[in-house]
Amino acid sequence: MWRGVVALRIVTFLFATGAVIVQQDDYKRAWLAWTVIGAMALWSVVTSRLYSSEAGRKRWIVLVDLLLTCGLMSLSPWILSDRQLLEWNTPLITTIWASVPAVAAGAVGGKRWGFAGGLAVGLSTYLSKGQMSVDLMRDVVLLAGAGLVVGMAATTARRSAVRLAQALRTEAATAERERLARSIHDSVLQVLARVRKRGLEVGGEAAELAMLAGEQEVALRALVAAAPTESTVDGEVDVRPGLQLLATPRIQVSTPATQVMLKSAVATELTSLVREALSNVDKHAGPSARAWVLLEDLGDEVVLSVRDDGPGIPDGRIADAEAEGRMGIAKSIRGRVASLGGTLELQTGPGEGTEWEVRVFTKAQLA
Incomplete structure (x- = not known):
């Protein structure tokens, strides 16, 4: 996209130079026109070099570009004759070269910057012409629209680039995790499984060691199977890895095969809630x-x-525990659900076990 901005700058400068060659005989001050063309040539070289590198694609540089372009355009009343200023088919001294800052603003700052840049150039055109016309309004709409469209395209391109980089990192992390899983399975996990089996056969103190080995085996399997934690450009994370690491021989964790993306703070609160339960x-x-x-x-x-x-x-x-000052359920579970704007349902009874069900509306928490 920035290469397109540079190409547009060069092409529009050549057009502006050709326009001056054709119109110079009717100018009031032809020498000033060529002075402006010289300044445009110098600035075109400077911005082309700046916009060709990441370091030069800064908002303040684009703002300077916009101000300088509008400043050169404002010299048109001193260059063009009165008749040329009144004629709609006679362009200002900068001609379509003035459209480049609006496009650059959209590329660097998104649709708002692009739209504002187009309006600024349009306002400068009106002030330089000194009169409103249908053609002038058309140019303003085209400038603002071009900046808006380029800004939307630039925002989409940046998000796509970030997501592609994230996907590549996730793919690399997944491949590395699978490699480690194979290595661990062929060594550590097999040893732990053998220790657990042999300890249970021997009994006595060895059985206790077997139980510890079994717990570590489950924990290690959960760690290897857990998906890598990756944050998106919007600050979302996959809630599954934090839950999968809670698995033990007595705790079974079931999650979807695909990512469950939530805001980082929401994912952290849900994991803490499960840990408390x-x-x-x-x-x-x-x-x-x-x-x-x-x-x-x-x-x-x-x-x-x-x-x-x-x-x-x-x-x-539960009410008795709260009265006694024990706030584990009230704050750690109910309080967290309330802060997330979700709902909490408890099903329990003597001899029936306990089940907590939490519902969090993703559209509300993503707003």
């Missing part, structure tokens, strides 16, 4: 209780449930 399972359901974490992506909302097979929560126990 699992902590309650460990504290109140006993060491033998099992838990299941299920993540569902329904498009407009994300549903996250945490269920265990413990004894359940007796009626009134």
Whole structure:
């Protein structure tokens, strides 16, 4: 796109030079016209070099470009004769060379910058001509529209480039993780699995070591299987890896095969909420209780449930805990859901286990 801006600058400068050659005999001050052409030539060389490199594509440079272009255009009343100023088919001294800053503004700052740059050039054209006409309005609309379209295209191109780079990084990270997974499976995981199996066969103290080896085996498998954490240009992350790392021999985590993208703060809060719920399972359901974490992506909302097979929560126990100053559920679970603008449902009863179901509306949290 910036190469196109440079090419446009060169082509429009050549057109402006040709226009001066054709119109110079009727100018009031032909020497001033050629002075402006010289300044345009010098500035075209400078901006072409600047816009050809990343370091020169700055907003302040484009702003200087716009101001200088409008300044050179404002010299037209001192160059053109009164008859030329009144004639619609006689261009100002800068001619279509003045359209380049609007295009550059769109490329560097997006649609708002492009639209504003086109309006600024159009206003300068009106002030230089000194009268309003249908042709002038047409030029203003074309300038503003060109800046707007280029700005939209530039924004889309930048986002596409960022997403492509992100996809390439994710692909590389996935390939590396798969390589490490194969290596770990052929060495560490097999050793841990053998230690667990042999320890359970021997019994006694070896059985305790077998349980520890089994826990580490599950944790390592979860770590290897977890997707790499990657943030998008909009500040979104995949919530699955944080949940997958919570898996243990007693905790099963189920997530969709595809990414579940949420705002980083929302993903962090949901992971912390699940961690708190699992902590309650460990504290109140006993060491033998099992838990299941299920993540569902329904498009407009994300549903996250945490269920265990413990004894359940007796009626009134949560209210009694809050009265005693224990705010784990009130703040860590209900408070987090409220801050996310989601809904929380609890299903429990004596001997029925406990299930928390959290619903977060993705459209609301992405707004």
